[in-house]
Amino acid sequence: MNLFSSNKTAGSPSEEGLPRAMHRRNFLRFAGASAAATTLLVVAACNKDDDMTTPGGSTGTSVNLGTGDIGILNYAYALEQLEAAFYIQVIQTQYTGITAAETAMLTDIRDHEVAHREFFKAALGTMAIAGLTPDFTSINFTNRASVLGAAKAFEDLGVSAYNGAGKLIKDATYLTLAGKIVSVEARHAAYIRNLISSGSFANSEVIDANGLEIHKDPAAVLAIAGKFVKNTIDFSGLPK
């Protein structure tokens, strides 16, 4: 069972039913416009294994996120894979001088990121991209400043990524799911930032003069995240 074959019951009718109904109506109008075109689309949709542009389709080390909401979910899955791998390493090879409190909190964060990763993997099912190969050679895991600096970068980037991707999502259920995760990432970010510099939990590096947090589009996010992944991530199919 995954998100795309389950009957979604989350959300009230007013929150979800209308957009979904409109979506379907729009689809039917489109389908009615050309029966021949529809047939082709159905065939294309059913033969995704032969289609190099479907999610998970890969050539060598390149990973294609796919299109539409699935593409956005794979985009989130890619970022969560990266974060989970990072914190697993942080706990495996703890930095010099780590305190018991830091170990406890960083272990919690690791477990949250692993839960996020496993959730996306299960929800996407056969549409999920492959496991990415992280590249953390730029991080010195024995050094507190290096590890926390990377953690701050990952958490701030994650929040800005979800903030930027929200408007690209078409389905209310997926939007709510992204919202449920991004606030936890923001909680992490505020904690990590205070470990580096007390009181920097929401400073002007991440919050603008309107009191709004920064947001980044997938191209900007992956330009940064890509440095920590050996794979090439093809996001050309994502909505814009």
Next chain:
Amino acid sequence: MNLNQLFSQIEQADPEIHDRLDTRRSAMRQFANLGKKLAATAIPVALGAMFKKAYGQAPAGLLEVLNFALTLEYLEAEFYTTALAKTGLIPAGAALGAIQTISTHETQHVAFLRTAITGAGATPVAKPKFDFSGGSGSGTGPFANVFNSYELFLAVAQTLEDTGVRAYKGQAPNLLRTGDVLTAALRIHSVEARHASQIRQMRRAANFSTTIKPWITLNNTEINPDNAVIQAVYNGENNPTQAGLDLRAYRALDNAAVTFVTATEAFDEPLTRAEVLAIAGPFIAR
């Protein structure tokens, strides 16, 4: 083969499908391009202008969401302004600095939302008269001592921030496909989450709770003594199931299952507008 997959394929074949089926989308898209060229301070005005362009006037539903958010921001902003005016309530140094930072953001959120609503040709909802004792105007509610006790002040701050996070999250689906309006709401939402994390860290540092974490565990309030008003802020947070998937069914590290605690901490839960208003109700004078 399922409908979502098919929709995705249609969109791939015809990326403009939504624009052609829904002319409002094209106005939104034009605005999105325009937004990239605008200075940050011009965004609220431009949001209002977008409403007019896309709809002739801002739709009632969107204005309701914005006015609902504005009411919560009024509440938070006045709460911190009042606390900061109370000499000696907040310890000088790191604690005072943090509350000043949070207060500044809440005041900025009020200004942002008011400008956006005005820009849409509507009138922002008036600021209610607040009763931070939680007594609905009596001044004698359960938090009557909130501006005399640092511990109680931080406890109420925690509930307001965690409520704010849940409130914006609950409204996100109502802003689906509204482009930069949704983005603005999400950008406030994550700031509220940073605040909530900060207040929770402050409560731990001050030893007001020895177990509280920056994130929400199960449906624990971590406030002692708590009451029904406080508990309502956390009801429903002990949810291990997302999109029909029970996270505990998945193997995580060393083949161990994702625990119930982790499953609930890893996902924050939304509140409906009615649930939020029930929580905020005692803080608003009748």
